[in-house]
Amino acid sequence: MSFEEILKDLVDQVPHAIGAILVDWEGEAVMEHCHCDPYDMRFIAAHEGIILARLQQMQSIAEIGAIQDVVVSASTEHLIIGVINQDYSLMMSVDRSCPLGLALYNFRRAIVELKKEI
Numbered sequence: 001m002s003f004e005e006i007l008k009d010l011v012d013q014v015p016h017a018i019g020a021i022l023v024d025w026e027g028e029a030v031m032e033h034c035h036c037d038p039y040d041m042r043f044i045a046a047h048e049g050i051i052l053a054r055l056q057q058m059q060s061i062a063e064i065g066a067i068q069d070v071v072v073s074a075s076t077e078h079l080i081i082g083v084i085n086q087d088y089s090l091m092m093s094v095d096r097s098c099p100l101g102l103a104l105y106n107f108r109r110a111i112v113e114l115k116k117e118i
Helices: 003-013 038-062 100-117
Strands: 017-024 029-034 069-073 077-083 088-095
Touching (some): 003 029, 003 100, 017 038, 038 069, 038 077, 088 100
Antiparallel strands (some): 017 029, 069 077, 077 088
């Protein structure tokens, strides 16, 4: 399955999903699928690397184990950020009306599929 198919399936399977984007270690978009302006997804994704880097610093200090994913809840949407490996991460944006548990379930399944492809 290609990156494009994995991202499309993820966005299509999650109600109220705005989009998903695969990002490399420099914050550059590799592939995205979204129901919004792709520039918006790329802009947010470029900054999610900063969030992951800070969390990984905290993880090494606190010895809590490797960061797998994190949810950032804003007033209108949730951003779900997940680590694929040291070079790639996945970010998905969903409307606040989306069932978060369902979004996380599908997000984590997409991470497994992306790991197989990378």
